[in-house]
Amino acid sequence: MGSIGDCYDNAVIESFWGRMQTELLNRQRWKTRMELANAIFEYLEIFHNRRRRHSALGMRTPIEYEMMQPSIQPVA
Numbered sequence: 001m002g003s004i005g006d007c008y009d010n011a012v013i014e015s016f017w018g019r020m021q022t023e024l025l026n027r028q029r030w031k032t033r034m035e036l037a038n039a040i041f042e043y044l045e046i047f048h049n050r051r052r053r054h055s056a057l058g059m060r061t062p063i064e065y066e067m068m069q070p071s072i073q074p075v076a
Helices: 011-023 033-051 062-068
Strands: none
16 A cells, blocks of 8 residues: 555555446446345355466466465474
8 A cells, every 4th residue: 555645545445346347337237225235245256266377377277276286294
């Protein structure tokens, strides 16, 4: 985070919010708040966190990136 009044403070969440609006919210209308809540949950937990490619990870999905990392074995 930056200092008070820094223009980059909200850049990450604003980028995420814009992406979610484009990929999910602007594509359809929901009848109830529960349907919307379920759609947001599925978007976050299933698409964004598991399948969507992230530029910070070298255009890999988070699961692909984790598979590349060597597993750390605890010392017994």
